[in-house]
Amino acid sequence: MMVTRICLNLFLLVLAALPQMTWQESINSLEVKLLESLLNTYSPSLMPRNGTGPLVVDVKIEMSNVLHVDIMQYTISSVLVLYQSWYAEQLAWNETEFPFTTITVPWGSVWTPSLTVQESFEVVWKTESPPVVLHSDGKVEFALSLRIDSNCNFDLLYYPRDSTRCTLSFSSLANTVNELEFNVSIQNQILNLKREYLVTDVKVSSLKNLPQPCFVVMVKLENTGMRIVLSVIVPSLALVVADLCGFLIPLKDRLAYMITLLLAYLVFHSSLIGSLPGSSSCNPLLSYYYISLLVLLFLSTIETVLVTKLVTDNRNLWLNCGCQWGKAKATTMLPKDQSNNPEHTEDPGKSDCGTTEESSQHLKQASAHVDRLFFFIYFGLVVVFHLLFSALWLFWKCESGKPPGEDYLDGIKWEQK
Numbered sequence: 001m002m003v004t005r006i007c008l009n010l011f012l013l014v015l016a017a018l019p020q021m022t023w024q025e026s027i028n029s030l031e032v033k034l035l036e037s038l039l040n041t042y043s044p045s046l047m048p049r050n051g052t053g054p055l056v057v058d059v060k061i062e063m064s065n066v067l068h069v070d071i072m073q074y075t076i077s078s079v080l081v082l083y084q085s086w087y088a089e090q091l092a093w094n095e096t097e098f099p100f101t102t103i104t105v106p107w108g109s110v111w112t113p114s115l116t117v118q119e120s121f122e123v124v125w126k127t128e129s130p131p132v133v134l135h136s137d138g139k140v141e142f143a144l145s146l147r148i149d150s151n152c153n154f155d156l157l158y159y160p161r162d163s164t165r166c167t168l169s170f171s172s173l174a175n176t177v178n179e180l181e182f183n184v185s186i187q188n189q190i191l192n193l194k195r196e197y198l199v200t201d202v203k204v205s206s207l208k209n210l211p212q213p214c215f216v217v218m219v220k221l222e223n224t225g226m227r228i229v230l231s232v233i234v235p236s237l238a239l240v241v242a243d244l245c246g247f248l249i250p251l252k253d254r255l256a257y258m259i260t261l262l263l264a265y266l267v268f269h270s271s272l273i274g275s276l277p278g279s280s281s282c283n284p285l286l287s288y289y290y291i292s293l294l295v296l297l298f299l300s301t302i303e304t305v306l307v308t309k310l311v312t313d314n315r316n317l318w319l320n321c322g323c324q325w326g327k328a329k330a331t332t333m334l335p336k337d338q339s340n341n342p343e344h345t346e347d348p349g350k351s352d353c354g355t356t357e358e359s360s361q362h363l364k365q366a367s368a369h370v371d372r373l374f375f376f377i378y379f380g381l382v383v384v385f386h387l388l389f390s391a392l393w394l395f396w397k398c399e400s401g402k403p404p405g406e407d408y409l410d411g412i413k414w415e416q417k
Helices: 002-039 226-248 251-275 285-312 317-333 336-340 356-395
Strands: 055-070 075-087 102-105 120-125 132-135 139-151 163-171 180-188 197-207 214-223
Touching: 002 102, 055 197, 055 214, 075 163, 075 214, 139 163, 180 197, 180 214, 226 251, 226 285, 226 356, 251 285, 285 356
Parallel strands: 055 180
Antiparallel strands: 055 075, 075 139, 102 132, 120 139, 132 139, 163 214, 197 214
């Protein structure tokens, strides 16, 4: 009895599922017939024509992220999605015959715009074969998700407070402006608010002066610069203060201090210059600043060496020459009887310039005056240098080299639509 009941239940389930299976097979059969009727006479290599004018492709760009900014290599990595749509009369159908509002076909089975990014050196498709959605009225929708590694001409004159506009130029090299036209818009959805380089603005524009249809995405990047300020600029200012405070140290201990400071800065300078980007024009002002600091530190060290030599060497060449010349002159002018009189014989420890102790004291006093004078001169040089550097930072504008011809932006003439 139990076996009979189970078999009866299974039979009833099969009877209930038969209409549904028949309906699903009917839908699949209609979809296959629709695809055959649309694609049998359709060539995916030919761009659809809607009248005599160019085919208008609406492109909505969604900028989702800027993953990586490398100022040493002048590259950025951008992530964006291109939502493209256009109308193809050959791909429309009657919903009464085929009851479908939309169907999905694989990429490559219908024509899609062939886009090239001029600044890119690598383009990664996040989806290997993105689907294409066909509507019954002939509208075609195609979403393309990309990660683009591209070059960017960074303006690094004011690094680490620099601001740069990077461009991504999309063009269709297989078509002309008489055949294809892009109607573009953009939506910024970047949320990278905790990175060193922040995206502050994203714009898009169509270019009308090129033979091929083209649109450009312009991304504005600003450097927060806090890491560079804390790790590089603040230690450099501390070095200037330490160099000036070195003049308060006695001369006998100052030379070792200055040489240690100079050697430490040389190591710091070599690693620092290697971390700064280079440019054919408009190098960062910060690189000139650090070279000037090296020159100032070298001058203070040389002054310390010379003054220390003047104090410790009692046989100064110019002083001894002066004393010997004065002594010979005085001996020549003395009478013979006085020169032979023992009472007028001078003590061997004395000379026309005084005793050795007096000469050493005069040298110490003179070196102290020279050291004090050089400190005021050096302090004035440091202040004037920082004032001049601040003025250059505020008012100097460096014009990068541009291609020959009219006014260009990154090699492309910019024209707002």
